[in-house]
Amino acid sequence: MMTTNFTLPKPLRRAGSSASLRTVRIVILGQAAVGKTAVTVRFITKRFIGEYDPTLETIYKHELSLGGDVVHFEILDTAGQEEDALLIEEKIKWGDGFVIVYSVTDRCSFDEVIRLCFLVNHIHSVARKSSPEPPPMVIVANKKDLEFDRMVSTEDGQNLSKGLKLPFHEISARDSSEETAAVFHTLYRDMVQALSSSPTSFRRRAVSKLMEKIPRIYSNAALGSFGRSMSCSSFRDFQQD
Numbered sequence: 001m002m003t004t005n006f007t008l009p010k011p012l013r014r015a016g017s018s019a020s021l022r023t024v025r026i027v028i029l030g031q032a033a034v035g036k037t038a039v040t041v042r043f044i045t046k047r048f049i050g051e052y053d054p055t056l057e058t059i060y061k062h063e064l065s066l067g068g069d070v071v072h073f074e075i076l077d078t079a080g081q082e083e084d085a086l087l088i089e090e091k092i093k094w095g096d097g098f099v100i101v102y103s104v105t106d107r108c109s110f111d112e113v114i115r116l117c118f119l120v121n122h123i124h125s126v127a128r129k130s131s132p133e134p135p136p137m138v139i140v141a142n143k144k145d146l147e148f149d150r151m152v153s154t155e156d157g158q159n160l161s162k163g164l165k166l167p168f169h170e171i172s173a174r175d176s177s178e179e180t181a182a183v184f185h186t187l188y189r190d191m192v193q194a195l196s197s198s199p200t201s202f203r204r205r206a207v208s209k210l211m212e213k214i215p216r217i218y219s220n221a222a223l224g225s226f227g228r229s230m231s232c233s234s235f236r237d238f239q240q241d
């Protein structure tokens with residue numbers, strides 16, 4: 001299991017247990033070919049794998065030790081092409097936190113970020129009336145290694161993130177496992193903070209059966225051996241009802 005020196009706010013640690021287990025659901029959004037799968041697989045396996053099936057939509061399950069907690073990530077890597085509004089709504093409702101990816105080599109993918117952020121905020125504000133705060137989100141500018149093909153400056157990305165009041169990471173999934181992991185650590189930290197300020201914000205709601213049809217891959221399987229099935233508690237366990 002991978003470990004990191006990530007520090008959690010103490011009040012959220014489960015009393016009496018040294019390593020608690022929590023489940024976080026993350027949805028990766030962004031236009032086609034911006035590197036959503038590359039970012040997800042880089043985080044989970046620390047490897048960069050060049051080509052993937054663009055149509056394959058997957059939920060990756062991955063366990064990681066962060067600041068003394070065992071965190072069970074469920075990461076939905078969406079297919080980037082235009083799709084059914086109902087389907088995207090179900091996926092957004094399913095998620096607790098969101099990574100919105102664009103490519104620095106693709107101006108259209110950058111323009112799409114605002115629409116996706118508003119869509120996430122809108123769907124969550126309707127679905128989770130009890131929690132008025134927008135859900136945790138991170139903006140990711142990927143492919144920064146392709147400097148000669150760059151169409152979106154770092155400053156453009158920073159200004160967008162300031163305007164939307166969201167964290168911003170410019171990364172290369174191809175070149176850096178650390179930069180990629182930092183995206184998920186930031187999001188996880190914000191999810192923990194959101195939970196402490198709004199304990200009902202991660203209450204699970206019923207989602208469509210369509211979500212059950214998305215294939216699941218356990219990180220151990222992605223690494224070449226079959227993963228264990230785990231029985232685990234979820235973020236709900238940390239709500240103080």
Ligand SMILES: Nc1nc2c(ncn2[C@@H]2O[C@H](COP(=O)(O)OP(=O)(O)OP(=O)(O)O)[C@@H](O)[C@H]2O)c(=O)[nH]1
Binds near residue numbers: 032034051053056
């Ligand atoms: N140079 C470079 N290429 C990258 C990087 N990240 C992804 N790619 C490449 O970009 C292409 C698309 O990557 P994917 O991860 O399949 O993109 P996606 O957003 O999941 O695409 P869809 O599934 O079609 O939505 C592939 O050829 C990757 O190898 C990066 O950081 N640098």
